[in-house]
Amino acid sequence: MMFRASALLLVLLGAACRDTSSNSFTTPASAMQTQPERQSALTGSRRTAIVEAVGRVAPSVVSIRAQVRRQVTEGPSFFDFFVPRQQVFESFGTGFVFRADGHIITNQHVVASAQAVTVSLPDGTDLEARVVGEDPTTDIAVLKVERRDLPLPTLGQSRDLMVGEWVVALGNPYTYLLGNAEPTVTAGVVSATGRNILPSRDQAGMYLDMIQTDAPINPGNSGGPLANALGQVIGVNSSIFGRSGESIGLGFAIPIERALRVADEIIKSGSVRRAWTGLEVAGAGNMREWKRSGGVQVTRVAPGGPAARAGIREGAVLVQANGRPLRNFLDWEAVKLDLHVGDVIEFLQRDGSRTVARRVVTGDLPTVTAEKVNVLRGLELVTVTPAVRSERGIQSEGGALVFRTTGEVTRATGLAEGDVIIGINRTRVTNAQQVASLLDAVRPRESFRIYFERGGQVGYTDLAFR
Numbered sequence: 001m002m003f004r005a006s007a008l009l010l011v012l013l014g015a016a017c018r019d020t021s022s023n024s025f026t027t028p029a030s031a032m033q034t035q036p037e038r039q040s041a042l043t044g045s046r047r048t049a050i051v052e053a054v055g056r057v058a059p060s061v062v063s064i065r066a067q068v069r070r071q072v073t074e075g076p077s078f079f080d081f082f083v084p085r086q087q088v089f090e091s092f093g094t095g096f097v098f099r100a101d102g103h104i105i106t107n108q109h110v111v112a113s114a115q116a117v118t119v120s121l122p123d124g125t126d127l128e129a130r131v132v133g134e135d136p137t138t139d140i141a142v143l144k145v146e147r148r149d150l151p152l153p154t155l156g157q158s159r160d161l162m163v164g165e166w167v168v169a170l171g172n173p174y175t176y177l178l179g180n181a182e183p184t185v186t187a188g189v190v191s192a193t194g195r196n197i198l199p200s201r202d203q204a205g206m207y208l209d210m211i212q213t214d215a216p217i218n219p220g221n222s223g224g225p226l227a228n229a230l231g232q233v234i235g236v237n238s239s240i241f242g243r244s245g246e247s248i249g250l251g252f253a254i255p256i257e258r259a260l261r262v263a264d265e266i267i268k269s270g271s272v273r274r275a276w277t278g279l280e281v282a283g284a285g286n287m288r289e290w291k292r293s294g295g296v297q298v299t300r301v302a303p304g305g306p307a308a309r310a311g312i313r314e315g316a317v318l319v320q321a322n323g324r325p326l327r328n329f330l331d332w333e334a335v336k337l338d339l340h341v342g343d344v345i346e347f348l349q350r351d352g353s354r355t356v357a358r359r360v361v362t363g364d365l366p367t368v369t370a371e372k373v374n375v376l377r378g379l380e381l382v383t384v385t386p387a388v389r390s391e392r393g394i395q396s397e398g399g400a401l402v403f404r405t406t407g408e409v410t411r412a413t414g415l416a417e418g419d420v421i422i423g424i425n426r427t428r429v430t431n432a433q434q435v436a437s438l439l440d441a442v443r444p445r446e447s448f449r450i451y452f453e454r455g456g457q458v459g460y461t462d463l464a465f466r
Contacts, residue, residue, distance in 0.1 A: 049229040053168055054185050056231030059151035060097040061183040061224060062121055063172040064106055064129070064143070065090060066114035088115075094171040094183070094224030095119070095143060096233065097150045098263065105263050106223030107238055108134045108141040109426050113441035119145050120181040133266035136425035136448055137274075137462075138337065139207070139238055139254065140262040153225060156232025158211055158255040161190050166229040167213050169237050169251065171221030183224065188215030188251070195252065196330035205426035205449070208334040210252040211235045217251035226253040235259075258338055271445055274365035274462070275339035278305020279312060283329030295319040295350055296326045310360040312349065319355065320348035365462070370412035372465040376439060378409035381432035384420060396422045396453050400432040414461040415452065422458070423451035 068089045093110030097103070104119065111117055117129040132142040167190055170183040191214050197207040213226065217237050226235035235253030265272050281296040295317045301308050312318075318326050321335045322345055339345070339362055347358040381400040382388060388401060399422040402415055410416055421429050424438045425448050442448050444465055451460045 050166065050168055050187055053227050053229055053231035054170070057096075057153045057168070057170055057225055057227045057233060058183050058185070059122060060153040061170045061172075062095050062097065062104060062119045063181050063183075064093045064095050064104075064110055064223065065118045065120070066093070066111045067116040068113050069115050092172070092220050093222045094220065094237070096170075096223075096225045097152055098155070098260070100148065100150050100152055102145040102147045102150060103132070103263070103267065104129070104143040104145065105236060105259055106141050106143060107236065108136050108139045110223050111141050111143070112136070112425070112427075113438075117143060119143065121147075121150075122182050124181050133270050133272075134443075134446065135262050135266065135272045136205070136446075137272070138258060138262050139205070139426060140236070140259050140266075142263050142266045153227070154230075154232045155256060155260065156228055156230065156234045158193070158234045158257060161193050161211065161228075161234060163192060164189050167215055167234070168227050168229075169213065169215040169217055169221060169224065169253075170227070171217070171224030171237060173218035173220040184221075186216040188213050191250075194334075196334060197252065198330075205423065205451075206330070206333065207238065207252060207254075208330065208337050209255065209258075210238070211255060213251045213253065215251055221251075261338070261340075271447070273341045274447065275336065275341050275343060275362035276305070276365040277307055277336065277339075277345065277360055277362055278302035279307035281318070281329055281332055294327065296329060296332050306360045306363050310347075310358045312347070312358055312360070317350040318347050319350050321345055370409070370463065370465060372439065372442070372444075375409055375413060375465075376436060378406040379415070379435075380404035381421070381435055383431040383433075392418070392420075393456075394420055394453065395456050396420055398422070398428075398430040399453065400429055400435045402452075413450070413463055415450070416454070418454070420453040421450060422453055425449055 068091060069087070091110060093106055095104040095106035098105050111131055111134065114131060117131060119127045119129040121127065127145040127147060129143040129145050132144050134141040167188060169186045169188070172181070173184055190211065192212040195210040195212045197210060211226065211234070215226070221237045224237045225233040226237055227233050234256050236256065236259045237251065237253050262272055278301060279298050280300040282299050283296065298312060298314055298316045298318065301312060301314050320326060321332065324331065324335055326332050335345070341362055341364050343362050345360045345362065347360060349356045349358050380403045382403045384394055384396065384399045384401055388394070389397070392401065394401070399420040402417055402419045402421065405415060405417055415421070421435050423429055424435065427438060429435055429438070442465055447462055447464045449460050449462050451458060
């Protein structure tokens with residue numbers, strides 16, 4: 001009897017243990033949730049940092065459509081001569097609001113020579129925009145629309161970017177083919193920082209100290225924001241490498257600090273004051289030397305200029321500027337690009353086996369000024385054809401040969417007979433007519449850069465028309 005009672009007690013205890021085990025280990029926690037709770041948990045898992053970042057930036061992103069009227073030449077006609085006529089072209093890009101009163105940042109090449117600009121807000125509203133100012137050297141332009149209380153993004157900084165961290169590019173690729181104005185989002189990582197990009201077959205100007213990303217950037221993204229995972233704008237999407245403009249994983253953005261400095265100066269004075277150091281370095285004329293390392297050698301010092309007053313002499317080798325190593329000419333150009341008038345540059349100069357510190361205070365760039373009409377009349381240009389190229393021993397595949405010029409134009413611009421104009425700002429020049437059209441579109445007091453070939457080497461000159 002006692003045996004049967006003990007056996008029954010063990011059976012009951014075993015059943016109790018099995019029930020407890022079943023309740024503790026085989027029933028999933030999700031089974032205890034209600035349907036709304038499960039749905040909420042799933043939604044929360046989808047709302048990643050990228051989603052949050054896009055939500056913070058997207059309301060400030062706008063589409064841009066610019067109309068440009070250019071003179072084109074058609075021919076030959078029945079009478080065997082070329083007939084010039086005006087034709088309207090449209091360019092498309094992106095921008096973002098950075099002041100609630102309607103100021104917008106975009107790329108200068110998006111609105112270059114524009115006769116009319118239209119901005120589309122994310123809700124589809126079209127607004128007429130005014131070009132406040134442009135800076136071709138940094139590829140930044142500022143637009144203004146008459147609208148108040150526009151949404152603003154949070155502005156971050158690019159100085160502490162980490163290679164490999166997540167970034168998102170917002171823009172309006174192929175906006176003219178899409179049915180709405182909401183920005184397109186692509187994601188990637190910071191591939192590199194401090195990239196210097198050399199002029200290419202299709203693009204004459206240099207891009208300096210850029211942020212590189214593998215976030216796909218397609219035609220129409222130019223001028224849009226690049227944001228980090230916190231939703232802070234850290235760059236302005238600008239340059240694209242790829243056949244016919246498609247993205248191949250090499251996207252570039254202008255650091256936000258530079259974009260804001262240029263934009264603020266444009267709003268304040270309508271143009272950008274260039275800082276002057278009063279020195280020139282080797283490598284500017286030969287692209288093959290732009291990637292070499294080992295410091296930059298000073299080739300010219302302006303008498304009485306900032307560098308001369310600091311004790312820098314021709315032949316000196318500069319190895320560092322404001323803590324940044326100067327490996328080559330492009331590193332020096334990147335430092336100059338971000339200088340304000342009155343800024344101090346702390347140089348390290350190599351002097352034999354020792355280094356010497358030099359302190360330079362920058363001044364205003366003494367840009368050569370010239371009357372536009374005199375330059376256009378005084379430059380006799382010839383399109384570089386295969387025959388001209390062979391006869392003159394020209395290295396560039398195209399461009400405009402300075403066949404004849406006046407002494408006044410040479411003194412004002414630095415261009416001489418035999419030079420081949422190959423680019424103006426960021427536009428590659430292919431013929432003589434293009435030079436006239438590009439120069440005619442330059443606004444008074446707007447600085448611009450002419451790239452030219454001379455003696456097989458590439459040089460440039462910075463100018464401004466009165």
